[in-house]
Amino acid sequence: MNYKKLGHTGLRVSELCLGTMTFQWTTDEKSSLEVLTAFAEAGGTFIDTADIYSRWAPGNPGGTAETIIGKWLRDGRPRDKFVIATKGRGPMGDGPNEQGASRGHLVKAVEDSLRRLNTDYIDLYQIHWHDPDTPLEETLRALDDMVSAGKIRYIGTSNTPAWVLMKSLWVSDVRNFVRFETIQPHYNLMHRDEFERELMPMCQSEGLGVIPYSPLAGGFLSGKYRRGEGVPANTRGERNERIQSYMDSDAGMRVLDALEHIGAAHGKSIPQTALAWLMGNPVVTAPIVGANTAEQLKDALGAVDYHLSADEMQTLNEASA
Numbered sequence: 241m242n243y244k245k246l247g248h249t250g251l252r253v254s255e256l257c258l259g260t261m262t263f264q265w266t267t268d269e270k271s272s273l274e275v276l277t278a279f280a281e282a283g284g285t286f287i288d289t290a291d292i293y294s295r296w297a298p299g300n301p302g303g304t305a306e307t308i309i310g311k312w313l314r315d316g317r318p319r320d321k322f323v324i325a326t327k328g329r330g331p332m333g334d335g336p337n338e339q340g341a342s343r344g345h346l347v348k349a350v351e352d353s354l355r356r357l358n359t360d361y362i363d364l365y366q367i368h369w370h371d372p373d374t375p376l377e378e379t380l381r382a383l384d385d386m387v388s389a390g391k392i393r394y395i396g397t398s399n400t401p402a403w404v405l406m407k408s409l410w411v412s413d414v415r416n417f418v419r420f421e422t423i424q425p426h427y428n429l430m431h432r433d434e435f436e437r438e439l440m441p442m443c444q445s446e447g448l449g450v451i452p453y454s455p456l457a458g459g460f461l462s463g464k465y466r467r468g469e470g471v472p473a474n475t476r477g478e479r480n481e482r483i484q485s486y487m488d489s490d491a492g493m494r495v496l497d498a499l500e501h502i503g504a505a506h507g508k509s510i511p512q513t514a515l516a517w518l519m520g521n522p523v524v525t526a527p528i529v530g531a532n533t534a535e536q537l538k539d540a541l542g543a544v545d546y547h548l549s550a551d552e553m554q555t556l557n558e559a560s561a
Contacts, residue, residue, distance in 0.1 A: 241283030241544055244525055246323075247421045247449030249394055251363070253286035253323050255519060256540065257451055259528040260287065264304035265294035267532045272305075276312045278534035282541050286323045288424075288451065288528050290368060291353050292330035302332055303356050310358030325364035325451075326353050327398060327424075329371060341371035343382040350391055365392040366424060369399040376404075376411050384417040396422030396449070402438035409446060420448070424528070427452035429495050429514055429560040430460060430486055444523050455518050455527040456511050460486045463496060463510035491560065498559040502552050508542060515543035517556050 243252045258279045263272040276287070289309055295302030306326060313319055328349035331339035339345060353362060365386070367379065386392045397405060397420045405423060412419035423443060427435040431454070443450050456462055460483045486492035496510065503513040518527045531537035548556075 241285075243285070245449075246364070246394070246525055248447035249421050249449070251323065251394065253526055254284045255526050256284060256515075256544065257286040257288050257325070257526040257528045258284055258537075259453065259530040260289040260305040260309065261293050262530050262532055263289075263293065263308050264300060265297045269308055271533055272308045273312055274534045275531050275537050276309065278537050280317070280322070282537075282544075284541075285321060286325070286526055288325045288327075289357075290327035290330065291332055291349055291356075292327075292368070295330070295332070302330075303352065306353055306356035310356050314358050319359055323363045324357060324359065325366060325396070326357065326362055327366040327368040328353065329368040341367050341374045341379040343378055346379065346382045347386070350386055354391060361390060362392050364394045364396050364422060366396040366398050366422070367400070367420075370397075370401065370404050376408050377415065380408065380411055380415065380417040380419075387418045394418075394421045396420055396424070396451075398424035398453075399426070402442050405439070405448075406442060406446075422449035422451055422525070424451045424453050426454055427518070427524075428455050428457045428461065429499075429517060429556060430457040430492065432560060440523055449525040450523050451526055451528055452518060452524060453528045455529060456514055457486065458483055460492065461495070461499065461511055461514040463500065465492075465496075494559040495556070498555055502548065502555065506546065508546055509539060511539060512543045512546055513548070513556075515540060516546040516548050517553065519543060519546075520548050520553055 242255045244255050246253050287309060289305045291306060292302045293305035294300050328346055329339065329341050337344055350365065383392065383395045395418055400423060405420065409419055411417065423439065425435040425439055465483060465487050499510045499513045503510055515527055518524050529540040531540060
């Protein structure tokens with residue numbers, strides 16, 4: 241495993257980040273613990289979660305992914321060897337103040353996450369998405385106070401428009417608050433424009449760490465979806481209209497063909513090549529990879545030390561343009 245600086249901070253993280261959204265959703269507790277162990281044994285140090293994971297699953301109250309990570313850490317893992325990132329802002333109940341980026345909600349959300357994660361501090365606390373009903377000054381002051389209290393070490397954001405992020409950096413500058421050091425954008429070969437149009441040059445200019453989620457386009461870039469072959473049974477594509485639209489598009493097939501051709505030349509898989517394209521972007525810190533099993537994780541780890549040439553990067557850029 242290789243390690244990179246997280247934005248312009250002094251913190252170093254593994255170049256792949258383990259995502260935990262599937263924990264206690266499509267991944268049971270036993271398999272989740274095995275995935276965490278396999279990631280650590282491969283040298284992975286960067287683990288991402290959120291308080292709402294996986295509240296959308298029937299019978300799941302949320303917080304279960306954090307709880308599994310806390311259980312795993314409690315089982316003799318040295319806390320200082322891992323960079324734990326979590327997110328708050330989403331609904332954790334039905335009350336009017338049980339969501340959002342207000343001081344009231346965030347203070348409680350951080351305390352709840354600390355308890356579930358079984359830790360005294362959160363390395364990277366992220367606002368899950370922009371809250372237009374709360375002033376940025378209120379959100380940033382609350383986060384600044386929690387950094388001063390030692391409960392959080394760095395702050396970041398996710399799913400945030402460039403203008404909001406830039407305004408946030410300005411508020412932090414003029415108010416002398418801690419600033420967002422990272423962003424989690426939706427970014428992959430099939431979904432480029434949202435990040436590349438404004439966020440990417442802004443992150444490059446301001447030195448923000450970039451932690452893309454959905455690097456395999458929800459599973460489409462796994463290579464198991466092909467035009468004319470129908471949606472494979474028991475896959476996410478059965479209920480995901482975005483994946484189905486990729487299957488029906490010329491662009492989707494161009495990208496898969498290019499990934500397969502380039503991967504074959506290196507003895508690598510389609511998903512490993514899709515990850516290598518992201519990791520070859522100097523603005524990207526660490527793509528977030530998920531896995532239902534340790535075996536699935538092993539394939540993603542095959543992207544480590546897999547470097548595409550400038551011509552191969554250009555081929556993929558043109559196929560996905």
